[in-house]
Amino acid sequence: MLATAVIAPAGALAQTRFHQCQHPVKTGVEVYDLHNITPRSACPVALALFAWEGSSPARIRALYGCQRPKPEAAGYPFLRLHRFRGYRLSLTVPNKEFKMTKGSHSFEVTGTDFPLNCT
Numbered sequence: 001m002l003a004t005a006v007i008a009p010a011g012a013l014a015q016t017r018f019h020q021c022q023h024p025v026k027t028g029v030e031v032y033d034l035h036n037i038t039p040r041s042a043c044p045v046a047l048a049l050f051a052w053e054g055s056s057p058a059r060i061r062a063l064y065g066c067q068r069p070k071p072e073a074a075g076y077p078f079l080r081l082h083r084f085r086g087y088r089l090s091l092t093v094p095n096k097e098f099k100m101t102k103g104s105h106s107f108e109v110t111g112t113d114f115p116l117n118c119t
Contacts, residue, residue: 018110021047029111037105045100046109049084066118075118091116 021029021043029050031042053063066075077096082089087100098109098116 019043021111027111029109031107031109033099033106033108035104035106037107041105042100042107045085045087046107046111049100049109050111052084064116068118077116077118 016032018030018032019034019039019042021027021031021039027047027050029043029046031039031046034042053059061080063081064077064079066077068075077091079089079091084100087102090099090101091097092099092108096116100107100109
């Protein structure tokens with residue numbers, strides 16, 4: 001019984017399906033952990049956010065900041081921007097993975113700029 005409890009979380013994590021938003025891959029943006037949404041609907045908004053953020057350093061600063069316990073230490077990201085094209089933006093707890101939610105639709109984003117990096 002204990003073996004089943006230990007194996008189940010690893011199995012669930014291994015089943016997470018990542019969907020590349022471009023073929024061939026150019027940006028590395030992927031969506032995963034989709035709820036009530038298809039990759040075809042999630043990818044355009046994920047790619048739009050990636051393009052918006054990457055268009056200038058000021059937009060990177062507008063999207064997120066870093067809390068640093070010491071100036072020379074790696075920090076923890078926090079969001080400054082909480083909405084994008086009707087989607088609520090958040091960071092999951094405890095892993096700080098980037099999540100987009102609109103009503104009952106949600107998905108997480110990974111790729112070149114995600115998860116957010118505070119090194």
